[in-house]
Each structure stands twice: as C-alpha cells, then as structure tokens.
Amino acid sequence: METIEKSIEVEQPIRSVYNQWTQFESFPLFMEGVKSVRQVTDKRLQWHVEIAGITKIWEADIVEQIPDSRIAWHSTSGAVNNGQVLFESLAPDRTLVTLILNYETEGALEKVGDALGLVSLRIQGDLRRFKDTIEKRTTPAQGWRGEIEDGQINPPD
Structure with missing residues (x-):
C-alpha cells in the first residue's frame, strides 16, 4: 500500500475550513478527476473518479x-x-490542513503513474485548489458538526 502525506496552510479560521471540507459533494470543484461524490448517509460516501482515463467507483x-x-x-x-x-x-484566521492517503495501485498504468509521483502532484494540486476555493468564499460554508467514533454516528447537538 502506498502512502502520501501533504499539507497546506489556509487563510481561514479552522471552523470554516473544516465545515467546507465536510461538504463532500463539492469535491469535484477542486479535486482533479473527481466526477462526483454522493453522500449516501452521514458516514457513507460514493465516489466516481477518472484516473488516467480509467473510471473508478x-x-x-x-x-x-x-x-x-x-x-x-x-x-x-x-x-x-x-x-x-x-x-x-x-492562528485565529489560519488553519493547517494535512491529508494522509493510503491506497493500492491497480494495473501497470497506475503503477507507472505512481512511480512518477503523479498521485502526489494531483493531491498537492487538489489542496491548492481547496485553499483557493475557501479563501475566495464570501460566506462561510455550513458544515456537518456531528461526530463519528468507531463508526458510530453522534448527531450534532
């Protein structure tokens, strides 16, 4: 399994940054290759992605x-x-976002792309686009403020 860790500083308060990230269905706006993310339940997401011309769901x-x-x-x-x-x-208006992704490559094309660092570059680009998206917002996103622990949902108060 491959691991990538990337971070970016965002010039927004942590609450705004977190709330925007919980808007999973907006991921295609800043994540390259993500065609859609559908939130099936509070804890289940369905992804539709195109990577190197190959569709993955x-x-x-x-x-x-x-x-x-x-x-x-x-x-x-x-x-x-x-x-x-x-x-x-x-700081009050500055948040560090760190994404840690563990994934398995499938097939020769993905293995070559991974060896060339393409997944790492894509993730860094996605984080930059997320930063740009949230720093340009004029109104804060409304996020889901519940908790999930050990897979159990605790709705917001």
Missing part, C-alpha cells in the same frame, strides 16, 4: 469525524484506500 465509510480536528475513512468497495484529513489551528 467505490464506497467509503467515515470511521471517525471530530469537528475542527479530524476526518478518517476507509473504502468498503471498489478502489482500496483509506486515510485521514487533519485540521490544526495555527
């Missing part, structure tokens, strides 16, 4: 979600992957 469960801190997931079908996104307040 998978489902993933959010196994941990702590507001303004962390979102962790693992795939339950399709492309094998898991990871987490960490949010750290650096």
Whole structure:
C-alpha cells in the first residue's frame, strides 16, 4: 500500500475550513478527476473518479469525524484506500490542513503513474485548489458538526 502525506496552510479560521471540507459533494470543484461524490448517509460516501482515463467507483465509510480536528475513512468497495484529513489551528484566521492517503495501485498504468509521483502532484494540486476555493468564499460554508467514533454516528447537538 502506498502512502502520501501533504499539507497546506489556509487563510481561514479552522471552523470554516473544516465545515467546507465536510461538504463532500463539492469535491469535484477542486479535486482533479473527481466526477462526483454522493453522500449516501452521514458516514457513507460514493465516489466516481477518472484516473488516467480509467473510471473508478467505490464506497467509503467515515470511521471517525471530530469537528475542527479530524476526518478518517476507509473504502468498503471498489478502489482500496483509506486515510485521514487533519485540521490544526495555527492562528485565529489560519488553519493547517494535512491529508494522509493510503491506497493500492491497480494495473501497470497506475503503477507507472505512481512511480512518477503523479498521485502526489494531483493531491498537492487538489489542496491548492481547496485553499483557493475557501479563501475566495464570501460566506462561510455550513458544515456537518456531528461526530463519528468507531463508526458510530453522534448527531450534532
């Protein structure tokens, strides 16, 4: 399994950054190759992605979600992957976002692309586009503020 870890500083408060990230269905706006993300339930997402001309569809469960801190997931079908996104307040209007992705390459084309660092470059580009998207917002996103611990949903108060 391959692992990529990338971080970016965003000039927004942690609450705004976290709330925007929880808007999973907006991922195609800033994630290259992501055709759609459908939130099936509070903890289940269905992904439709095109990578190097190959369509991949998978489902993933959010196994941990702590507001303004962390979102962790693992795939339950399709492309094998898991990871987490960490949010750290650096100042009242500055947040560090760290994405850690673990994934398995499939087939020769993906293995070559991975060897060339294409997945790493794509993720860094996705984080830059996320930063640009949220820093240009004039109104803060409304995020889901519930928690998920050990796969169990605790709705927001």
